[in-house]
Amino acid sequence: MTAQPVLQTPEERESYLNAGHSLRSWLLSTDHKRIAILYLFAISFFFFIAAGAAALIRLNLLTPNGTLLSREGYNRAFTLHGVVMVWFFLIPSIPNTFGNFLIPLMIGARDMAFPRLNLASWYIYLGGGLFTLYALIAGGVDTGWTFYTPLSTMFANGHVLAVIAGITVAGFSSILTGLNFIVTIHKLRAPGMTWGRLPLFIWSHYATSLILVLATPVLAMTLILLSAERALHLGIFDPALGGDPLLFQHLFWFYSHPAVYIMILPAMGVVSELVTAGARKRVFGYWFVACASLAIAAVGFLVWGHHMFVSGQSAYASAIFSFLSLVVAVPSAVKVYNWTATLYKGDILLDPPLLYAMAFIGLFTIGGLSGLMLALLAVDEHVHDTYFVVAHFHYIMVGGAVSGFLGAIHFWWPKITGRLYSLTWGRVSAAGIFFGFNLTFFPQYILGYLGMPRRYHVYPPQFQALNVLSSAGASVLAAAYLLPVVYLIWSLRNGPPAGPNPWDAKGLEWQTASPPPTHNFDTIPVVDRPAYDYPLTRGVADE
C-alpha cells in the first residue's frame, strides 16, 4: 500500500470511532470494532478488581501468621481472585477484544457473521460478570474457583448458587462468541484468502473457538447439576447415596482444562503476529504452527485427569492422562521452536510488541517445562497442591496469556486508536512486567518445592523470606501494569498519528486506515499472497 505523506489525525477522518458519539451509539452498536472496545473496558475493569484481590493475598502473606485477613476472608479473597480472573478476564481477554476487532479485518470481511449475536454476547457476559461480582462481594464464596463437591454442595456458606448462576450465564457468551468466530472464519473470508493464507492469529482463534463451543456446555451442565444438588438436595454427587464427588471433578476439568487452552491459544496467535512483524520475516513452518493450534485444542480435551492424580482415580487412568499431558506439550514446543527460528537472523527491532512477545516465549517456556514436571506422576505426588502448581499456572496464565494480551495492545493500539504511544515507556513497562513477574512467581516454585501448601492464610516462619520476595515482586508488577494505562491514555490525545501501517507489517488489517472506517475496507481486498509476505532473505529483493 502507498503510505500517506501527510498523516491525518484520527479526528480528521471518517472512522468507526467518530461514526457516532452518543453512549447509545456505542451500547447498541453491532460494529465488531466497537464491541471489541466495549469488551476492552469490561475486561479491564474485571482485571483490576481481581488484581486487587491478589494484592490482598500477597499483603496477607507478608507475615507467617496472616495478620491482614481472617481465614474466611483469605478464602474469599482467593476465590474472588480465581473466579474473576479465570472467567471474566482470561477467557474473554484476547478473543473477545482482539479477536473481535481483528478477525474480520484480517480475513477481509466487513463484520462478524452474526453482528447482533456479537453484541448480545457482550451483554450476556457483562450481566453474568456484574452479578457474579456482586455475589462474590456481598455474600462471599470460599470454595475456590473450582467449586469441588461436597464442599460446595453441603458445607460452604456464602452465595455459591448466585456465583454459579453468573458463571453459567457468562458461559453462554463464550459459546456464542466461539460460534460467531467459527462461522465468520468459514464463510466471510475475502476472495483469495484461502485457509493456507490465513494469519496464524486466525488459526489459533479458530482452535480456541472449537474449545469454546464444545467444552463450555459441559461446564454449564456441571454447574446446573451442582445447583440442583445444593438447592434441591438432589442426589447427584453425594457419596451418602453412592454418588461420587470425583465425577464432579471429571466433568469440571473436562471443561476447565481445555479452558486453559482457551486462555493460552489466542496469546500464541498474538505472538505469531508479533514475532513475524518484529523480525520482518516469514514465519518458520507456517503449517506446523497452524496445525499445532488444532492439535493443542484436540489433545487438550484428553488430559483433564492430570488434575486428579492424588484423588484416588485408578493408577491406569492416571498413567494414560500423564502420557497424554506429555503429548500436548509437543505442539506447544513446536510453536516455541518456530517462533525462535523465525527470530533467527531476523531484522529485529526491539519495539514494545516484540519485547512482550519475547517475554511470552521465555515465561511460557518456563511454565511449560514445569508443567511437564507436574504431568509426571511421581513429581506430582510430591508437589501436588503446593505453591509449585500455583507458580506453574501463573507462568502460563500471567506470564503467557497476560503478556500476550499486553503485547497485542501495544501492537494494535495504533490500529485501534490511530495514535502512537511512547515506545520508550512501552519498553520500560515490558521490562518492568518481566522483572516483577519473575520476582513474584519464581520464589513460589521454590516455596512449593519445599512444601508450602496453597490456599492457607498462614505458613511456617521459615518460608517468610521467599514470601516477602514474592510480595515485593507483586508490587513491582502492580506498578508495571498501571504504567501502560497512563501512557496509553495519554497517547489518545497527545500521541502522533500512526498512519495505516506504523510497524510496516503485512496483515490485511494494516492495509486499511487507522482507525479503520466503519466498513473496514473501502473495497473488499483480493488476496493473492501468502501470510507474512516479508522479503525472503536479506539481500534478496522480493518486492
Added chain:
Amino acid sequence: MSDYVTLREPYAVSGQQRDADFLGMYLFLGAEGMMFGALFCLAFAYRTVHPQASALAARHMQLWIATANTAILLTSSLFVALAVHAARNGARRVTAAMLGVALALGLAFLGLKGVEYGIDYRDGLMPVIGHPAAVREGPAGLFIDLYFVVTALHALHLTIGLFLLAWTAAVVLARRKRIPAQAVVVEMTGLYWHFVDVVWVFVFPIFYLARG
C-alpha cells in the same frame, strides 16, 4: 433455491448467508449436544458403578407412556420435515398447517409427560416433594434424580421448540416471512425441533428400556 433473499449485514451473496446460518445453527446444536452429552456420561458412569440399582430404578419408570411419547415425537419430526419441504416450494398454508400438526403433537408429548410425572409423584419417586418411596434410598436414588434432571431439561427444550414452531407458523402465515425467499426460518426451527427429537432418542433407551 429462490432468487430473491433478504440479505443482512455483512452479506453480499444469498448462498453465503444461507451457509452461514446453517453452520451457526449446527454449531449451536453441537454445543447443546455437549450439554446433554455430559448428562448421558453421568448416567453411563452410574450405571457402570451401580448396575443393579440402576436397572431396579429403571423398572419403576412408565415404559408405555415413554413409548407412546417416542412415537409422538418422531411423528412430529416427520411433520416438521414436511413443513420444511413445503416452505422450500413456497406453499405458505401447507407449511403453517404442517407446523401446526407438529405443534399439536409436541403439546401431546408434554401432556403425557405431565401424566407420567403425576404417576411418579404418586409412586414417591419425586425428589423434594411427596413421600419418598423405599426405592429412592441409596444408589437407585441417583438414577431417579438424574432421570428427573434430564427429562426436565428435555421438556424445557421442547417447550422452547413449541414456541418456535408457533412463531414460525405465525410469521409464515402472516407473510411477515416470505417463503421460499425466507424459508431458512422454517429450516432453522426444523433443525432445532429435530435436535429435541434426537435427544429423546437417547433418553428413551437410557432411562426406560435398559431395565434388565
